[in-house]
Amino acid sequence: MDHPPPGRFRTIEDFRAHWCGLDEERELDCDLEIRAGGPMADPLVVTGADGGERTIGNRFTVHPMEGWDGTPEGGPTDDTLRRWRRFGESGAKLIWGGEAYAVQPDGRANPNQLHLNPDPSVDNAANLDRLLSTLRAAHLEHHGSTDDLLVGLQLTHSGRFSRPDGPSMIPRIAELNPVLSMKYGLDASVHVLTDGELREISDRMVEAACLAADVGFDFVDVKCCHGYLLHELLGAHTRSGDHGGCFENRTRLFRDTVKAIRSERPGLMIGCRVSITDTYPMFRREGDAIGHPKDVAENTPWRHGFGVNAMDPTLSDFTESQAFLELCRDLGIFMANLTIGSPYYCPHLQRPAAYPPSDGYLPPRDPLCEVQRHLKTVRTIKALVPGLPLVGSGWSYLQQWIPFIAQHEIRSGMVDSVGLGRSMLSYPTMPADVIAGRELQRKFLCRTFSDCTTAPRNGMISGCYPLDEHYKKLPQAVELKVLRKEASRA
Ligand SMILES: Cc1cc2nc3c(=O)[nH]c(=O)nc-3n(C[C@H](O)[C@H](O)[C@H](O)COP(=O)(O)O)c2cc1C
Known part of the structure; x- marks a missing residue:
């Protein structure tokens, strides 16, 4: 199926x-x-940890991008330092977490x-300091001031997508999920984290947050997205005990973590990136390789998602999404970074693309429809x-039309900041x-x-191999071209 990529259109009309x-x-x-005096340069005022105002210098955010x-x-x-330097050079005034920082090695x-290493011979603070100071110095050099720059660190535990030792997953899951077990070949012996283990992970999040505060990060992101642990917990309807079942239990780990960080470091701002x-x-369909929700009818009502319609889990239900974000607001979360789904089990939606990743499938419809779903989701939540x-x-995915749509969404108050991910690898100064x-x-x-x-996904470092000279010249670039062709074949 040919979906014309945005780059094929010659005019905005x-x-x-x-x-x-x-x-x-x-x-x-x-x-x-595009109108003169565009709103992307407008400052955004948010609430600081002390209740006072913090000004973010413009309406661009660099999303966390792991390498x-x-x-x-x-x-x-x-x-890693090159990537953070380029984020600093980008001109975006909100750096949402740099990249996911695991709070313990198994996560x-x-x-x-990057992770918080419990080995006392490792200087975790010095490692974080190098990242932050590299980014800030680059920003200062290119943009004159860091007074209106806000930089965070994204805290994560990868949960069911943990791969701490190599290519094989060593999942640490929140609840059994028959469809994801089928997709990833997991049997009943997979490790379901106990309530005690979850509390320990929360303690490590607090420890990492304290370290980030002491090093000088403006905020931490208590990451609840993309199928990783805290996101999976939000949808753990079938889990028993203190962290599963009702909404209060499913949000417990997040709530307790945020409160503990606040109590340990009252001056640190806290954000939340949430699917x-x-x-x-x-799943990749036999024959045409197009993505499809295999066996969805047999698995309805769907008991595992967050913000999905249980009777048709391909659709959204924002009832709990709203309740979660109201909770965030009550907890003093300064800003939420909204994303959708997971790059593992629905990459076409999480990061709309013209070409699928090697473990993906061909897009079920024009990827612009998924971009529209992101935009409409934010509008609804707003x-x-x-x-x-x-x-x-x-x-x-919008390519050269990003500024047009960004200006419109910001000007009409549909979103407060436009977050960019993959574009920041190929074109950080956009x-x-x-x-x-x-x-x-x-x-x-x-x-x-x-x-x-x-x-x-194939054990290589990440970066923009097609467009960034730094990666283009690596031998892996050739291997990736072959993998791309295979993934795009029906
Ligand atoms: C190589 C790569 C690394 C990523 N790393 C992270 C990460 O560490 N944390 C996170 O929340 N999202 C991560 N993402 C998701 C992006 O932040 C972003 O949500 C996604 O790419 C969609 O935005 P885009 O269309 O601007 O690329 C990553 C995406 C890619 C492609």
Whole structure:
């Protein structure tokens, strides 16, 4: 099936006609002119940990982007520092967590993930300090001031997607999920974390948050997204005990962690990146390789998702999403970064792409429909939970049309900050170019080849192999081209 990628449209009028034609609800039919004095340069005022105001200098956020390139001890390599430096150079004034930082070794998504190492001979603070100071110095050099720059650290435990020792998963799950067990070949012996183990993980999150505060990060993100542990817990309807079943139990670990961080480091701001809605796991269909929700009818009502309609788990139900974000607001979370689903079981939705990753499938519909789902989700939440500033996700697929739609969504108050992920690997200075009114450098626009996802799935470091000279010249770039072709074949 040919879905014309955004780069194929020559004019904004052509793109707009296609974009609006895909929008069945006619919600996004909008004025896509770029106007002078664009709102992307507007500051955003958020509430600091002391209740006072903190100003974020503009409306671009760099999403956390992991590179699978840390040292075995959990610190940064030159590649990691290069990425953080480029984030600092980007011009975005909100750096949402840099990348996922595992709070204990068994919770790493790969052996090279940055992490809090319990070995007393490892200087975790020095490792974090190098990342933060590299980013801040680059920002200061290129943008003159860091007074209105907010930098966070994203705290994670990878839960069912833990791969701390190599290519095989060593899952630490919140609850048994028959469909994910089928997808990943797990049997009943898989390790379900006990309530005691969950409390220990929470303690490690608090320890990592204290370290981040002491090093000088402005905030930590208590990560609840993408199928990792705290996200899985939000949908752990079938788990028994203190952390499963009712909404209060499923949000307990998050609540307790946030309260404990607040009590230990009252001056530290806390954010939350959350998969605010989800979908039933997708499978590659025999024959045409298109993604489909295999056996969904047999597994309905669906008892495992968060923010999904139990009777049709391909659709959203925002009842608990709203309750969770109201809880966030009550807990003093300064901002929520909204994302959808997981890069493992629904990559077409979590990161809409023209080419699937090697463990993915062909997109079931035009990927722009998934971008629209991200935008509409944020719009819905904005209306349901006023007063909580929001970052949106899933923008990179839009390529050269990002500034048009970004201006519209910000100007009309549909989102507070536009978060960019993959684009920040290929074209980190896009925010600075947009804000300065410079023409976009089209050769750097992310074309969503998915090599940055396929690489780590196959044990390689991540980066933009097709467009960034630093990775282009590596031998892995050739291997990735072959994997890309195979993944795109029906
Ligand atoms: C290589 C790679 C690494 C990522 N690492 C993280 C991460 O550490 N934490 C996180 O919350 N999301 C991570 N993501 C997801 C992105 O932050 C973002 O949500 C996603 O790419 C969709 O946004 P985009 O369309 O702008 O790329 C990663 C994505 C990619 C492709």
